[in-house]
Amino acid sequence: VVEVSKIFKDEQQRIEFSAEVCEPNDVVFIGKKELNWLGIPQGGKEKGVLERDNDLLIALNDNGNFTLEYLVTRAKGKCVVGMENKPQMPYNLILEQAQAHKGEHASAAYVKQLLAYLRNIQGVKKHGE
Numbered sequence: 001v002v003e004v005s006k007i008f009k010d011e012q013q014r015i016e017f018s019a020e021v022c023e024p025n026d027v028v029f030i031g032k033k034e035l036n037w038l039g040i041p042q043g044g045k046e047k048g049v050l051e052r053d054n055d056l057l058i059a060l061n062d063n064g065n066f067t068l069e070y071l072v073t074r075a076k077g078k079c080v081v082g083m084e085n086k087p088q089m090p091y092n093l094i095l096e097q098a099q100a101h102k103g104e105h106a107s108a109a110y111v112k113q114l115l116a117y118l119r120n121i122q123g124v125k126k127h128g129e
Helices: 011-025 044-051 066-074 106-128
Strands: 053-058 076-082
Touching: 011 106, 053 106
Parallel strands: 053 076
Antiparallel strands: none
């Protein structure tokens, strides 16, 4: 999950999102501070996201952010999830966010719902094999 624009009201919300949503689900959260001025992750686990094959890549981008679109096309992902349908983007799955769910906790809610949805699909696949 990459944050390229301000999606949290304050630093505490960013920390809670990472601790409560990302870490328990083995999701790497790349905050704005981990990106250089071009929007490219700089080190550690963040830089590794672009270099390794990812099972899931979530683009929290519903406003056409060029930097995030660049990162999504550069990163390798088996399943790339986007928030808006764009013909040039490599999305495997597009789940738009409802207008009613936009706001301070929208990103956390979106990721939680997305992961629950994908777990349901995985559960159906296992039982239907």
